[in-house]
Amino acid sequence: MNKLHIQYGTAILAAPLFVLLYNSIFAHQAFDVDLLHFDTKSLFSLIVFYPVVEELAFRGVIQKYIATKTKQYPSLFYLTVANILTSVLFVAMHFVHHTPLWAMLVFVPSLIFGYFKEQYGHVGASIFLHMFYNACSLFLIL
Numbered sequence: 001m002n003k004l005h006i007q008y009g010t011a012i013l014a015a016p017l018f019v020l021l022y023n024s025i026f027a028h029q030a031f032d033v034d035l036l037h038f039d040t041k042s043l044f045s046l047i048v049f050y051p052v053v054e055e056l057a058f059r060g061v062i063q064k065y066i067a068t069k070t071k072q073y074p075s076l077f078y079l080t081v082a083n084i085l086t087s088v089l090f091v092a093m094h095f096v097h098h099t100p101l102w103a104m105l106v107f108v109p110s111l112i113f114g115y116f117k118e119q120y121g122h123v124g125a126s127i128f129l130h131m132f133y134n135a136c137s138l139f140l141i142l
Contacts, residue, residue, distance in 0.1 A: 004119055004120070011112050011116065012132060014112070015136040016136045019133075019136050019137050019140040020140060023140070047135050048131060051130035054130065055113065055117075055130050056127075058110075058114075059086065059113060059123045059126045060123045062089060063086040063118075066082040066085050069082075078115065079115065080114075083111060083114035083115060083118065084111070086110070087107055087111050088107075090107075090110040091104060091107050091110065109130075112129065113126035
């Protein structure tokens with residue numbers, strides 16, 4: 001089996017573990033559950049629409065552009081400068097609608113999404129991961 005596919009499977013398995021770890025460490029923190037609406041449109045937006053739009057914008061456009069400007073810089077533990085900077089922007093965007101703690105916690109998944117976008121050479125892998133992470137977040141937190 002390809003090493004990259006094993007890493008991708010590990011990233012998928014990490015989604016529920018990441019959410020459960022968040023719950024156990026930060027159980028006293030208020031999650032913005034009140035912002036969620038449990039209708040079909042909201043669930044579709046959270047699990048499908050937002051991940052597709054965010055990944056196309058952040059990994060497909062922003063990370064790709066930053067990569068062209070920073071390719072001369074070395075990677076840090078397999079993470080490129082483009083991935084790190086894109087993830088910082090991704091976190092900043094999440095401050096708009098989420099608590100500061102929750103916004104900062106999207107940094108690690110964002111790095112994972114960016115890593116697989118670079119490894120596979122397209123955003124499909126990061127879109128699927130983002131969808132899966134959002135689904136896990138929704139169903140394991142509630």
